[in-house]
Amino acid sequence: MNKGIPLAERMRPESLEEFIGQEHLVGDGGVLKILLNRKQIPSMIFWGPPGVGKTTLAHIISREMQMPFFTLSAISSGVKDIREVIETAKNAGKAILFIDEIHRFNKSQQDSLLGAVEKGIITLIGATTENPSFEVIAPLLSRCQVYVMQPLEKEHLLDLLDRAMKNDNFLISKKIKIPEHEALLRLSGGDARKLLNLFELVVDTIGTETVEITDEKTISIAQKKIALYDKSGELHYDIISAFIKSMRGSDPNATVYWLARMIEGGEDPKFIARRMLILASEDIGNANPTALVLANSCFQAVDVIGYPECRIILSQTAIYLATSPKSNASYIAIEDALTTARQQGDLPVPLHLRNAPTKLMKQLNYGKEYRYAHSFEDNFTALEFLPDKITGLKFYDPGQNAKESELREFLKKRWKEKYGY
16 A cells, blocks of 8 residues: 555545444435435535545445546536536446535536536536535536535544554554544544544654654644645634634724635635625624625625635725624524524414405404504504514614614614513
8 A cells, every 4th residue: 555645545435334424324224325225316415514524425426336437626627627527428328427616616617517417417426515505506406415414523533543543554553542632633623534644644753663642742743744724624714713703803903814814825705705794794783784785795796806806805894894883683683583483383473464365364354453554653553563472572682882772762662661672
């Protein structure tokens, strides 16, 4: 076996029996295991974090189905490459096409797959770390099953290490002890590929026949050898977390620094813009409704422009959000309302709020006591809009900021007695 091949590649499973994790898909009763036993697989998209087995599972499916396997990377492949694969697949009869990071394909690239997928010339397997509902065009998404792949648990990761020490020819020759494994697990961020390659790096760096791996040794070696930004690893999530928390904490200087770190690391600008779009509603909300408008414009702009110019738009928006008044009142309101809806079940809609398009419904008093707000002074009349069981329950409590103070006064004039504004 070639020692130049990374450990993660040397240990790549070749069958479902060797595959670790994703029991809901490939374990007993798992949907993919059932489909493979029937020799019937649809086009599909694997959605999950890095290093949980998306590529490996695609290879195993190809092997189990005994079908030709082609792979393209959305980063380096274009429409021409797709057409060449489709033509080859036609000559082969049928084939599996695996596309890594399918979320990076633009609309025209995704459109070029539609005909071949629909006719069954290729069985498409896409892999993505981003929500396919946002990144895959609707016609292609409708032709694929989406399977969510879960992060690997601690037991899975330790099992991977154990298997590697027992089965890899180079590791077998060493006496390896792991009295401490927390640093290995934490630095790999639940990514099986990173875990195995970090493990091999630590073993090689220590260099002796007897290897004792401690958290201190792992951290020391990792700091010297691992890049400062890895957009598919744990630091990816740490930096986006620091970016979000800096905006939430109204610090534009820290905000633009963490933004720069992500830009330098080659982070997908749409990933950054999408997180700002969420923050604009979750953390700013009605304290400054314009924030959501600007964040949405930013997302659309970076999608059209791309790097390097979109860095300016990202910076402008991030600084605006960081310096905006903050409120999470809308976020709290919907979370509380969801909790109530789940706890109370399907409470009936009050009769006066129901629509009455038929004579029978009118006879049943649907809509009978409804009062049209615009027929009253200030376009308002006190009416019950909640189910009887939860009448008077307040979900929205305006935040302490100028804009929502105005909203509080507006609500107080109308609902002070009922909701206590």
